[in-house]
Amino acid sequence: MDFLKSAVASAIAKSSSFPYTIGDRIDLDASIWTLSNATKKDDNSPCSIFTFDLNTQRTFVPLAKNAARKLRTIRHPGVIKVLDVIENETHIYIATEKITPLSWHIRRNSLSEETIKRGLYNVARTLAFINGEASSIHGNVRVGAVYTSDSGEWKLAGFETLSSMNDDEAMIYTYGSLVPDSNRYAPPEVASGGGWSVVKKNPLSAPDSFGLGTLLYEAFNGNFPGTDRIAQPGKIPANMVAPYKRLINTNPKLRLSAGHFLEQGKKSGSFFETPLIHIIEGADSLGLKSEEERNQFLAELEELTDDFPEDFFKIKILPELLKSVEFGGGGPQVFSAIIKIGVKMSDEEWEGKLLPVVLRLFASPDRAMRVCLLDNLPAMIDRLPQKDVNNKIFPMMVTGFTDTAPVVREQTVKAVLTVITKLSDRTINGELLRHLAKTANDEQPGIRTNTTICLGKIARSLGASSRAKVLIAAFTRSLRDPFVHARNAALMAFAATADVFSEEDCATKVLPAICASLIDKEKFVRETANKAFDTYANKIKHYAETLPDTAAPAEGAARPATPTRMGNQNDASGWAGWAISSFTNKISTAKGEMNSAPAIPVNGATSTQTRSLPVSGRATPLANPVPDRPATIRLASTTTSQRTSVETPSEAPVDDDVLDAWGEMDDDDDNFFDAPAAAKNNTSTITISTTTPFDDGGEPDFAGWLAAQNKPKAKPPLPKGLSKAANGTSLASRPAAVRTQSAGPGVTAAKKAVPVANKRPVAVAAATKKVDLKPKDDEGGDDDWGAWD
Structure with missing residues (x-):
């Protein structure tokens, strides 16, 4: 009979109307109760259930009913928490918190x-x-x-x-x-x-x-x-x-x-005077404590060792700390204690208890809290879902890039290294690069330096289409920074990212930028520059070994008839003749009037080029085609076949404004570190004429020059400005408004179209700058470096 009653009671406990699912039984010492693990059906939360059998323990019925009644009425933190008391004809059930x-x-x-x-x-x-x-x-x-x-x-x-x-x-x-x-x-x-x-x-x-x-x-x-x-x-x-x-x-x-x-x-120095007991007393009223009392509480929390149970912190202390940091003015110190406790929590516990609080705190306008959040990001980033980082945390985090407090801007730049793994490619190559372009020109040298370091470390996360342009522009600008550590950081960043640049970029852009640092005024910068130079030089050397010995066509193949040039020979005299020929051509073009030649059509426009100039149209690499004031003439662009560029295949399109924010490597950045440079309105272009349609790619024509020396000398041309135009009118006699104007300093062998009475353009030789072959005095001439002494 007793077995039947027990089976009925068990069936009732497992029925759908019973709000708990009873699990394993727990052994107890001598007791009138049986204790079992259980779960609440509503939310599957764990709990415990005391069970008393009314039929088999009739003698103890008054004790069981007294216990159930007193547990309901007495509420104290030191008494087990009762969830429910269920009594039927056969059993008394007392559901409590999970206990052992x-x-x-x-x-x-x-x-x-x-x-x-x-x-x-x-x-x-x-x-x-x-x-x-x-x-x-x-x-x-x-x-x-x-x-x-x-x-x-x-x-x-x-x-x-x-x-x-x-x-x-x-x-x-x-x-x-x-x-x-x-x-x-x-x-x-x-x-x-x-x-x-x-x-x-x-x-x-x-x-x-x-x-x-x-x-x-x-x-x-x-x-x-x-x-x-x-x-x-x-x-x-x-x-x-x-x-x-x-x-x-x-x-x-x-x-x-x-x-x-x-x-x-609790007397001073007695047995209950321990840090853990102080925390038990202080956690309940943490939100009501003064700043001094709260700091003392946190100091005691720091003293705790691993001997104390972790569950105590997660269940008892953590809720009080969370309430304090959100509503009680606990501040960054309390949040740091929260993160230390959160390290020992499971992912499910962290996501349920800490994630909502972290997301709310990132929206806080308190700068101290923002800095604390950024400092603790490394301990949180693995627990933060990627979706929340992209959609909630990063949009609030970017406000730190433009904050008026330098410490917030600096910590925001440093935090990029932590969140970069959770950001989407679109966010990295769009909004993030725009903000880093601003901090790269920050008024604080430390922030500029950290931006350079940050770019070097996230280089491989950038899009392939914009990576080389952005990094070269950023690092070369930092090489001109007056702050010595910024220059050193740029060199180290170049050395660390050598594998992300093509060999052409290494030879034509990176190495020339590094060379100036080889004679930096600071020794440790020079040492870093030498290491970076060796890294790129070795890379280019290994690449050059893979190239063929010559690009000339094989013997027997048809070759175009070209004059013999001493510059193509390999002996020492050829090398010297190349240099002399180059200077001779420059000097000759600076004298007299250049002969006009038929223009070469380029993309529907007309472009001419002298044989002594490179494809770019510049006489020397230092020539600056930008006039002192806006002009109405245009620089003729070269043909597509004449351009040489090495680009990494792009994985995704990048906004033009993002790339424009970084500028070009050869931009005029004299005032870069003083203030953000204004956009230059350069609408002037220069039309350059050539004497023959043959394009020698800028190679010196030493043989042609020798041939010209043996010809009978022609009648010397009229002085510049006095030659007659097509209609027989002297240019010198015309009004000043239609005369040829200089295209600006540094422009050589240039011609401009000058309007005449019959509205036909007349090519007039522009003034050229003579080349001074004498050695220059180095005193006071350290290029741009003297500006930062």
Whole structure:
């Protein structure tokens, strides 16, 4: 019959109407209850359930009902939290928070001294409340009545005989001896034959004080031999021996109450003066503390060691810290403590408890909090979903790039290295590069330096279509920075990113930029420049070894008839003749008037070019075709076949404004580090004529020059400006408004179209700058470097 009733009860517990799912059973010491793990069906949260069988334990029914009633009515942090009490015809169910019997930990000897002290502190504080404010006697204080929560706190239960002393018919008087093992743990005055009724003659706290003493003994020594053998303290700490003996005093009137036990333990230097207990007391009121008290609390939190249970921080301390940082003005220090606790949390716990708070804090306008968030990003980034980083965190984070506080801008630049792995390619090559272009020109030299370092480290995350342009422009600008560490950072960044540039870029753009740093005024910059130079020189050398010996066609193939040039020979005289021919051509073009030749059509336009100029149309690499003021003439562009460019295949289109923000490597950046340079409105172009349609690619024509020297000398041309135009009118006699104007300093062998009376353009030789072949005096001529001395 009993088996049938038990089966019916189990079926009821598993029915759909029962709000809990009962799981494994947990072994208990002598008790009228059975304890089982369980889950709540509504949210699958873990819990525990005490079960009492009304049919098989009729003798203990008053104790079970008293325990259920008292657990419902007494609310205290030191009492197990009751979720629900369900009673039917066969069973009483008490659903509580997830708990574990304390006896399990004591038997495994897994409790440290600090943990035991913290537990005893909780139990003593709970008993002080029951004996004082509640005017009641627990009457069943022992290891079997104490449980540990998920946070590691000791929680008091065993309310079978809890009675109010204001009640003349208190439960403990009648049913105190029915509790299992009551004779073993009973106080001496009860065990001596007086029964539980003797508690009326003694202080109300006496029975529970003795029970607290037995709990203290068993917690430190591992087992309870009986009331007659606990006089020897065993492993109890020395500073707790004296109060322990007063707790177990055979005279109930001389026993130390739980409240007095707490007072003695909290005295300066006493046994309850530990960092962990201070945190227990301070966490509940953290939001109400002053800044000084909060700092002291956080300092004590820093002192905690790994001996303390991690669950205590996650479940007990963390919620209070979160409330403090969001609503109590806890500030960055509290958030740093939160992150340290969060490191030991699982991904699910972190996402459920910390992620919502982090997202809200990033929207905070508090600069100190923003800097704290950026500092702690490395500890959080692995827990942050990529979607949240792109859509929520980075849009709020970019405001730091333009913040008025330099520290915020600097920390924002540093944080890019942390979030770069979670950003999309579109965000990196769009918004991020635009902001880094601004910080690369920041007024603070440290921010400019960190931007260079940042670009060097994220180089491989940039899009292939814009990577070389952006990096070369940024690093070459930093090489001209007056701040020495910025120049050094640019050289190191060049060395670290050598593999992302093509060999053509290395030879034509990177190495020329590095060469100027080889004679930097600072020794350590020169040393870094030498290392970077060697890296690129070796790369180019290895690449050159893979190239064919010559690009000339094989013997027997048809070759175009070209004049013999001494510059193509390999002997020393040829090399010298090349240099002389080059200078001779420049000097000859500076004299007299250049002969006009038929224009070569280029993309629908007309373009002419002299044989002594390179394809670019410049006489020398230093020539600046930009006039001093806007002009109406245009520079003829070369044909597509004449242009040579090396580009990395692009993976995705990049906005033009992003690339324009970085500018070109050869831009005029004299005022780059003073203020953002204004966009130059350069609408002037120059038309360059050539004497013959043959394009020699800018190679010096030394043989042609020799042939010209042997010809009969022709009549010297008229001086510049006095030659007659097609209609026979001298240019010198015309108004100044239609005369040829200089195209600006540095422009050589240039011609401009000048309007005439019949509205036909006339090619007039522009003034040229003579080449000074004398060595220059180096004093005061350090190029642009002198500006930063």
